[in-house]
Amino acid sequence: MERLQKVIANSGYTSRRKAEELIQSGKVKVNGVTIYELGTKVNTTDLIEIDGNILQKEEQKVYFLLYKPRGVVTTTNDDKNRKTVVDLIDTQMRIYPVGRLDYDTTGILLLTNDGVLANALMHPKNNIDKVYIAKIKGLVGKEQINQLQNGVIIDGQKTSKAKARIKKYDKKTNTSIVELTIHEGKNHQVKKMFEAIGYSVVKLKREKISFLDLTGLKSGEYRMLSPKEIKKLYFEIK
Ligand code: URA
Numbered sequence: 329m330e331r332l333q334k335v336i337a338n339s340g341y342t343s344r345r346k347a348e349e350l351i352q353s354g355k356v357k358v359n360g361v362t363i364y365e366l367g368t369k370v371n372t373t374d375l376i377e378i379d380g381n382i383l384q385k386e387e388q389k390v391y392f393l394l395y396k397p398r399g400v401v402t403t404t405n406d407d408k409n410r411k412t413v414v415d416l417i418d419t420q421m422r423i424y425p426v427g428r429l430d431y432d433t434t435g436i437l438l439l440t441n442d443g444v445l446a447n448a449l450m451h452p453k454n455n456i457d458k459v460y461i462a463k464i465k466g467l468v469g470k471e472q473i474n475q476l477q478n479g480v481i482i483d484g485q486k487t488s489k490a491k492a493r494i495k496k497y498d499k500k501t502n503t504s505i506v507e508l509t510i511h512e513g514k515n516h517q518v519k520k521m522f523e524a525i526g527y528s529v530v531k532l533k534r535e536k537i538s539f540l541d542l543t544g545l546k547s548g549e550y551r552m553l554s555p556k557e558i559k560k561l562y563f564e565i566k
Contacts, residue, residue, distance in 0.1 A: 336356070358377075390552070393553055394438075394550040395436065468494060476508060482520040538561065
């Protein structure tokens with residue numbers, strides 16, 4: 329439920345102050361009843377009329393940056409009733425995740441109701457960097473790193489150019505930490521890319537999407553994007 333004057337202002341019809349004046353002068357009806365009270369709350373299904381014209385409500389756009397924990401599904405609704413990324417965010421708005429992180433993958437995930445931005449961020453032509461840190465079973469060689477960078481075949485298609493570098497070897501546990509930066513977002517892409525060069529991913533975290541990272545957030549926490557960040561993201565896709 330939102331205050332009537334806020335709903336009118338958010339629709340782009342007029343400013344909040346002018347909306348208040350319209351209400352006080354008896355020009356606004358909710359579900360056929362004239363409203364004079366400024367505190368009146370309405371919900372999204374209420375019919376609002378101003379001077380006899382139906383108000384077209386434009387949905388306000390919202391943008392969340394979530395540090396996705398392990399054991400949560402990246403969907404709006406899970407048929408097995410598991411916890412979803414949307415369940416972690418306290419909002420009335422109908423948001424959905426931008427792209428997907430696997431159940432066991434952690435890291436940065438954007439959620440929004442802005443379809444234009446969501447689609448653009450997912451489209452490989454916009455070259456949005458997605459940076460992953462992968463813990464790999466075995467010691468990954470330089471030659472395999474080159475293969476990842478030049479593209480490997482997954483699901484019958486060659487992946488586009490990527491950046492890859494070894495961050496650490498642990499000879500005791502026989503594991504490597506590799507940073508991989510890709511633009512595409514095919515299903516299980518990182519795991520499949522490592523599979524294609526003969527390795528398996530033990531742990532996977534997405535650390536960055538373009539200039540956005542997880543600074544200041546703990547696993548399971550989220551924050552809203554600032555207007556400046558939203559502008560910058562739009563700039564990235566142009
Ligand atoms: N690639 C994967 O394999 N899994 C993810 O969750 C994200 C990218």
